[in-house]
Amino acid sequence: MEKLxxxxxxxxxxQQVQIQFEKGTAFVNVLTDRIMNVFLPLETKDHxxxxxxxxxxxPTEFQVAEAEGALVISTSNVVVKVYDDFFVDFYDxxxxxxxxxxxxxxxxxxxxxxxxxxxxxxxGHEVPDxxxxxxxxxxxxxxxxDESFYGLGDKTGFLNKRHYEYENWNSDIPxxxxxxYKALYKSIPFLITLRNDCVYGLFFDNTYxxxxxxxxxxxxxxxxxxxxxxxxxxxIAGETMPEIVEGYTYLTGRTPLPQLxxxxxxxxxxxxxxxxxxxxxxxxxxxxxxxxxxIHFDIDYMDGYRVFTWDDKAFGKPGAIIDEIGKQGFxxxxxIDPGVKLDPGYSKYDEGIENHYFATTPEGEVYVNAVWPxxxxxxxxxxxxxxxWWADNxxxxxxxxxxxxxxxxxxxxxxRGELPEDVVFTDEDRPINHAKMHNVYGHLxxxxxxxxxxxxxxxxxxxxxxxxxxxxxxxxxVWTGDNQSLWSxxxxxxxxxxxxxxxxxxxxxxxxxxxxxxxxxxxLCRWVQVGCFSPLFxxxxxxxxxxxxxxxxxxxxxxxxxxxxxxxxRLLPYLYDLFRECEKTGLPIIRPLVLHYEKDEEVKNLNxxxxxxxxxxxxPVLEQGATKKMVYLPEGTWYDFETGKEYAGGQxxxxxxxxxxxxxxxxxxxxxxxYDVVQYVGEKPYDTLKLLTYPGKGSYVHYQDNGxxxxxxxxxxxxxxxxxENGVLTAAMSHAGYxxxxxxxxxxxxxxxxxxxxxxx
Ligand code: GLC
Numbered sequence: 016m017e018k019l020x021x022x023x024x025x026x027x028x029x030q031q032v033q034i035q036f037e038k039g040t041a042f043v044n045v046l047t048d049r050i051m052n053v054f055l056p057l058e059t060k061d062h063x064x065x066x067x068x069x070x071x072x073x074p075t076e077f078q079v080a081e082a083e084g085a086l087v088i089s090t091s092n093v094v095v096k097v098y099d100d101f102f103v104d105f106y107d108x109x110x111x112x113x114x115x116x117x118x119x120x121x122x123x124x125x126x127x128x129x130x131x132x133x134x135x136x137x138x139g140h141e142v143p144d145x146x147x148x149x150x151x152x153x154x155x156x157x158x159x160x161d162e163s164f165y166g167l168g169d170k171t172g173f174l175n176k177r178h179y180e181y182e183n184w185n186s187d188i189p190x191x192x193x194x195x196y197k198a199l200y201k202s203i204p205f206l207i208t209l210r211n212d213c214v215y216g217l218f219f220d221n222t223y224x225x226x227x228x229x230x231x232x233x234x235x236x237x238x239x240x241x242x243x244x245x246x247x248x249x250x251i252a253g254e255t256m257p258e259i260v261e262g263y264t265y266l267t268g269r270t271p272l273p274q275l276x277x278x279x280x281x282x283x284x285x286x287x288x289x290x291x292x293x294x295x296x297x298x299x300x301x302x303x304x305x306x307x308x309x310i311h312f313d314i315d316y317m318d319g320y321r322v323f324t325w326d327d328k329a330f331g332k333p334g335a336i337i338d339e340i341g342k343q344g345f346x347x348x349x350x351i352d353p354g355v356k357l358d359p360g361y362s363k364y365d366e367g368i369e370n371h372y373f374a375t376t377p378e379g380e381v382y383v384n385a386v387w388p389x390x391x392x393x394x395x396x397x398x399x400x401x402x403x404w405w406a407d408n409x410x411x412x413x414x415x416x417x418x419x420x421x422x423x424x425x426x427x428x429x430x431r432g433e434l435p436e437d438v439v440f441t442d443e444d445r446p447i448n449h450a451k452m453h454n455v456y457g458h459l460x461x462x463x464x465x466x467x468x469x470x471x472x473x474x475x476x477x478x479x480x481x482x483x484x485x486x487x488x489x490x491x492x493v494w495t496g497d498n499q500s501l502w503s504x505x506x507x508x509x510x511x512x513x514x515x516x517x518x519x520x521x522x523x524x525x526x527x528x529x530x531x532x533x534x535x536x537x538x539l540c541r542w543v544q545v546g547c548f549s550p551l552f553x554x555x556x557x558x559x560x561x562x563x564x565x566x567x568x569x570x571x572x573x574x575x576x577x578x579x580x581x582x583x584x585r586l587l588p589y590l591y592d593l594f595r596e597c598e599k600t601g602l603p604i605i606r607p608l609v610l611h612y613e614k615d616e617e618v619k620n621l622n623x624x625x626x627x628x629x630x631x632x633x634x635p636v637l638e639q640g641a642t643k644k645m646v647y648l649p650e651g652t653w654y655d656f657e658t659g660k661e662y663a664g665g666q667x668x669x670x671x672x673x674x675x676x677x678x679x680x681x682x683x684x685x686x687x688x689x690y691d692v693v694q695y696v697g698e699k700p701y702d703t704l705k706l707l708t709y710p711g712k713g714s715y716v717h718y719q720d721n722g723x724x725x726x727x728x729x730x731x732x733x734x735x736x737x738x739x740e741n742g743v744l745t746a747a748m749s750h751a752g753y754x755x756x757x758x759x760x761x762x763x764x765x766x767x768x769x770x771x772x773x774x775x776x
Pocket of ligand 1: 284285313314350423424481496497530555556557
């Protein structure tokens with residue numbers, strides 16, 4: 016990136032500081048007292064952000080002054096110093112340096128001697144290359160030495176990203192995901208930096224392919240680079256990690272409250288090939304009394320993999336099977352891929368051609384690649400008209416009785432090589448190329464799907480997407496794509512879900528049991544113990560792999576699956592409360608311990624436990640054959656969920672964890688709301704709330720509404736406030752906009768005494 020030279024002048028325009036350098040103008044935008052935007056318009060004059068929608072600027076007092084060779088911009092919480100060459104440093108309000116640009120540039124370090132390079136290349140190894148070393152868009156920040164890094168979406172590997180490098184380029188990876196993959200399906204260029212006595216966030220908003228190297232190239236710096244676009248990043252200050260997540264989700268949006276049934280258990284498989292297969296799944300769940308809300312229809316239900324069609328030969332009269340299993344309480348989610356079959360005479364293809372809804376070559380021909388239906392064309396979701404058409408197409412599904420839509424293959428995937436960079440898409444009102452559209456393709460598809468469902472269904476849309484960009488959480492839940500039935504993938508699920516949550520994507524899950532390869536009964540039992548706490552709880556597998564519905568294995572596996580699925584249904588009100596909190600603060604459901612115990616060195620690299628909300632700590636067994644688990648409990652007092660045994664925090668314990676046990680601990684003073692187990696949401700009204708009350712002091716707010724539509728936004732909800740004084744509970748209703756429970760009970764988990772709770776009005 017070319018240096019800007021000496022700083023010449025500056026002006027204040029509202030909350031923007033325009034800074035002229037010898038070779039260009041740069042900007043610092045004050046959005047709030049904690050969020051600053053650094054902007055260098057290398058490509059376009061404005062941000063044209065896909066992640067940030069609406070005006071995020073709040074009236075903020077700030078000062079601009081010149082001091083010691085820098086332009087100093089200060090709010091009540093952050094001080095930004097801008098130097099010559101547009102070097103930018105951030106301080107906290109007390110003058111502590113948080114984050115500084117490196118002045119020395121990057122240092123190319125290759126340890127490979129010249130004569131080995133050819134050999135390495137011959138076997139297909141990656142060889143660092145000194146040419147093309149710097150990126151056209153690049154920021155280098157000093158590493159002070161005490162940093163841990165979190166966030167970055169769905170990247171593989173461990174929780175703390177320090178010493179690793181990643182890329183942001185949405186990628187369909189069917190091979191087993193390993194730590195060496197630099198990119199998977201999602202691009203979330205958001206990073207939380209935790210130091211011993213401070214924390215901050217950086218969000219790089221640029222949709223081109225980008226690179227994040229966190230002290231791997233050099234212990235002394237991290238860099239962010241992009242192939243093109245603007246330099247456009249946000250510095251987010253805060254006192255604690257939750258405040259950083261709050262700041263980031265203030266910018267990019269928060270996961271909206273979902274329908275309650277979407278938090279139930281879900282079954283899927285690529286390869287339910289006919290209505291009979293679906294019927295069989297539904298019957299098994301109800302016969303075995305394993306609760307289940309949702310059955311997913313993979314691509315098999317379509318006519319020749321044509322999107323928005325139905326294969327009536329295999330699946331019967333359109334919608335009939337959906338209606339049939341609906342009577343047993345099942346809701347149906349159908350898959351929809353972006354690729355539209357190239358097939359003159361097929362209405363979706365014809366409509367798209369006629370109205371110019373598809374991406375083209377630079378010469379103006381409709382661009383063709385291949386996905387499941389063979390030759391296929393790609394909707395240009397960057398065009399408002401295409402999104403409106405796609406949104407309208409959701410009506411076809413809703414009319415069949417479908418309740419949620421699963422968007423897949425939207426990196427976009429392509430079987431005949433990647434789409435060339437110059438394929439032409441639209442950015443609202445102007446053409447852009449694939450290089451810029453790629454990382455937001457899934458985002459815009461999800462947005463169109465969300466809008467269609469909202470318009471025609473009126474309920475809270477349930478969309479699942481594989482590919483996404485920062486901010487997709489406003490429209491869709493995500494799953495981590497094609498994992499495999501490998502213990503290493505179960506292990507990876509914990510840091511991956513934690514980092515997705517920190518990156519704004521609170522409603523996430525992995526394919527329980529693993530998608531590819533062959534599941535074993537033990538792996539399924541351990542995976543359901545993680546799935547039970549995953550916001551999206553879906554068992555899904557690939558055609559050709561061992562069937563992995565619980566009954567494909569032995570009785571013990573069925574019983575263990577039932578135990579944890581039932582636990583999920585008991586904990587539904589707690590989970591729903593977490594979603595309500597998430598909508599307000601952005602705090603995720605699955606949280607790494609470091610989010611709440613950031614001063615505790617033991618948890619900065621803890622990959623094998625997580626918090627389910629703030630009150631429940633889950634320490635799942637993630638190793639084949641293990642029946643004991645080493646558990647770290649942070650400060651405070653904790654109670655074993657199953658036995659009620661008390662543990663002092665700040666220590667490690669070796670606890671028993673036979674196959675049917677997932678160690679779980681509840682923090683002292685907690686109040687955990689539960690419901691009776693049902694076979695599906697809606698089977699019976701939730702008239703009784705059963706609280707589990709733990710020794711200690713604490714308070715808890717419980718939220719209740721109809722679990723379906725948007726009426727809660729007009730006040731149709733109830734809020735209960737519980738105060739726990741060592742197991743003795745008092746309750747008050749602070750918002751009475753929804754029919755109250757008929758009964759609320761509290762069980763003191765130590766004495767096992769249950770009392771009825773009287774709610775003060
Ligand atoms: C992709 C999806 C997977 C799905 C399959 C067939 O591989 O990731 O979940 O089952 O396509 O549609």
